[in-house]
Amino acid sequence: MKRITxxxxxxxxxxxxxxxxxxxxTHDEPSVSIIATYGxxxxxxxxxxxxxxxxxxxxxxxxxxxxxxxRESLVAQPLPQAYGVGRxxxxxxxxxxxxxxxxxxxxxxxKSHGCGF
Numbered sequence: 001m002k003r004i005t006x007x008x009x010x011x012x013x014x015x016x017x018x019x020x021x022x023x024x025x026t027h028d029e030p031s032v033s034i035i036a037t038y039g040x041x042x043x044x045x046x047x048x049x050x051x052x053x054x055x056x057x058x059x060x061x062x063x064x065x066x067x068x069x070x071r072e073s074l075v076a077q078p079l080p081q082a083y084g085v086g087r088x089x090x091x092x093x094x095x096x097x098x099x100x101x102x103x104x105x106x107x108x109x110x111k112s113h114g115c116g117f
Contacts, residue, residue: 028056032094032102044110045082050090052076052104057096066091068108083110 032054039047052063065073067081068088088108095101 030056032104034104034106036106044085046110047080049080058098060097062095064093083108085112
């Protein structure tokens with residue numbers, strides 16, 4: 001019985017390693033995007049939650065956020081960030097297990113609601 005099991009494993013291993021034509025591959029083109037969710041603040045600072053969304057990238061993934069407020073993060077979903085009045089450019093760089101690097105960015109606009117501040 002062990003021989004039959006071994007033979008089945010060897011055959012399935014051969015089939016799994018058979019070449020795959022380009023037409024049958026269904027890999028997504030690697031991409032990165034940012035999901036930014038604003039908190040319900042009536043005036044600055046606004047609180048923004050940021051999350052990385054990736055497709056077609058091979059694990060393990062390495063994240064690097066430049067959060068626009070002088071802070072950085074190395075996780076897929078950094079802690080919510082506070083932004084005072086102004087414009088802040090958030091940049092996310094993701095590197096996958098194959099060494100491919102993709103970038104995404106989003107602008108955070110935090111405006112004053114009165115008194116010219």
